[in-house]
Amino acid sequence: MQAYETTLILSPILPEADWAARVSKYEGLITAAGGEIKKKEIWGIRKLAYPIRHRAQGYYVFFQYQAPGELPRELDRNIRLDEEILRHLTVVAKGAPARPAPPAPELQPKGAE
Amino acid sequence: MPRRFEREEERRSERGDRGGRAQAPKKNCRFCANPFDPIDYKNERQVRRLVSERGKILPRRATGNCAKHQREAALAVKYARHLALLPFVSEFHK
Numbered sequence: 161m162q163a164y165e166t167t168l169i170l171s172p173i174l175p176e177a178d179w180a181a182r183v184s185k186y187e188g189l190i191t192a193a194g195g196e197i198k199k200k201e202i203w204g205i206r207k208l209a210y211p212i213r214h215r216a217q218g219y220y221v222f223f224q225y226q227a228p229g230e231l232p233r234e235l236d237r238n239i240r241l242d243e244e245i246l247r248h249l250t251v252v253a254k255g256a257p258a259r260p261a262p263p264a265p266e267l268q269p270k271g272a273e
Numbered sequence: 274m275p276r277r278f279e280r281e282e283e284r285r286s287e288r289g290d291r292g293g294r295a296q297a298p299k300k301n302c303r304f305c306a307n308p309f310d311p312i313d314y315k316n317e318r319q320v321r322r323l324v325s326e327r328g329k330i331l332p333r334r335a336t337g338n339c340a341k342h343q344r345e346a347a348l349a350v351k352y353a354r355h356l357a358l359l360p361f362v363s364e365f366h367k
Binding site: 167169208209210212218220222247249251254 | 314359
């Protein structure tokens with residue numbers, strides 16, 4: 161199992177139900193392959209930095225998940241078949257290092273000796 | 274009357290000048306200094322600071338990044354461009 165993250169940019173002109181349908185479809189693909197979704201973020205409609213297929217905006221969806229190594233290829237194949245997805249990107253998720261716990265309070269007052 | 278120096282070195286040391294090209298101040302890598310805020314292609318505000326006004330990736334001499342983080346930074350910019358979070362060429366310069 162490997163940690164991945166995938167961002168999808170869906171066409172902004174779809175009815176809301178179609179966005180939801182696609183989100184659950186790709187979620188389903190991940191879990192069906194034995195993956196486990198860690199984080200799901202719907203960024204919603206955002207302005208694109210440059211037009212993609214003559215669209216100035218996109219509906220962004222972001223997933224972070226654990227999945228077997230064969231999944232990204234399969235997911236990619238499915239995404240490519242979907243004409244309403246303007247762009248997608250899957251990368252290996254690089255976990256942020258955990259912030260260390262704040263140091264334990266000093267028991268001995270400084271300069272006690 | 275201006276002071277005369279016997280040797281060039283003497284004149285330079287008087288002015289605190291070691292000769293040669295001016296050295297840029299030593300910068301420290303921002304990402305080494307703060308390991309709990311790693312480079313993230315999704316963080317648009319952060320990635321924007323890694324490119325010039327034109328949208329070009331800033332060189333290490335401008336960002337002060339270490340080699341390791343500069344590689345990560347360049348990759349993050351490329352991911353962000355792919356996702357249309359950053360322009361390949363900024364609108365103004367088209």
